[in-house]
Amino acid sequence: MSDDNHPIRIGVMSCTNIVRKLSRAINLAPNATIAAIASITNSVEETKSFAASNGFPPTAKIHSSYESLLQDPDVDAVYLPIPTSLHVEWAVRAAENGKHLLLDKPVALNVFDFDLILAACEAYGVQFVDGTQWMHNPRTAKIQQLITDPDSFGHLKSVHSCFSFAASEDFLRNDIRVKPGLDGLGALGDAGWYTIQAALLANDFKLPETVTALSGPVLNDAGIVLSCGALLSWEEGITATIYCSFLANLTMEVTAIGTKGTLRVHDFVIPFQETEASFTTSTRSCLNEHKVMTELPQEACMVIEFARLVGEIKNKGAKPDGFWLSISRKTQLLVDAVKESIDNNLEPVFLSGR
Secondary structure: OOHHHOOEEEEEEOOOHHHHHHHHHHHHOOOEEEEEEEOOOOOHHHHHHHHHHOOOOOOOEEEOOHHHHHOOOOOOEEEEOOOHHHHHHHHHHHHHOOOEEEEOOOOOOOHHHHHHHHHHHHHHOOOEEEOOHHHHOHHHHHHHHHHOOOOOOOOEEEEEEEEEOOOOHHHHHHOHHHOOOOOOOHHHHOHHHHHHHHHHHHOOOOOOOEEEEOOOOEEOOOOOEEEEEEEEEOOOOOEEEEEEEOOOOOEEEEEEEEOOEEEEEOEOOOOOEOOEEEEEEEEOOOEEEEEEEOOOOHHHHHHHHHHHHHHHHHHHOOOOOOHHHHHHHHHHHHHHHHHHHHHOOOOOEEOOOO
């Protein structure tokens, strides 16, 4: 068997619930395999039990520390579903050890921290992809294609994106996403990441000129954002509103309005069906429903693309694809801008030169 046919060996750094979903995705991906797992909160026996109950290959190594996993020569890449406050340390260490990075979002607590990760990835030639799964759904590419078609959609005028869910009292007290020492960006870094990236995608990832938080943000006693909205403005007269919340009913919607058409998605973050994703378009004369079929769930599509990029580097000497670093940095920059506007009494934040 040639090197090209060997699956990319991924090490998993955690035993959290999201790892259950991603482990399944890696097992479904034909070009990837789980090579190892490490946990700093579980014992070795607990980690072994987790691996066995989640379908890890019997050959997967059990490491007792992150350091040991990163030094494992049989690991090509790592998945880091760890608290955001730990991203800089362990992502940089992973890059220094030549491990390609699949990093959960938000990618950092702020863009300055992310730039340290970016610099390490570039210095050590490793591939970076953030764990935003909806970006890898085939529907997303179809949506972007239609929005950028001047014949059917016209010119983009406005985007509205929302991701909210009503979290339990236990979540609001104890989840790492509401703890300042762990994931200090709250709903903005979690749900807001998706809404901001949707607005960027509709604008072909061009940064807005200004970001202004909307009135009524809700913060917990530790100052963590539980709910907020923002207005993004581009110099061409394009606007976008985003809303993210841990306090409102489950909603995952995007509406993009052009001069000739309108596009709507009702489940953009997690499709209601794994292998079928739909959206609607409307023009002056008709309403169309579009269905995009896929054999695999979007998280498996993400793993396949990540492993493909890593394989190009490992087997063919290709350079890392900087697209994912670029859009992650832009998304983080806008997360920071919304937070800055909230902290400064809803004053607009100007992004020129950032």
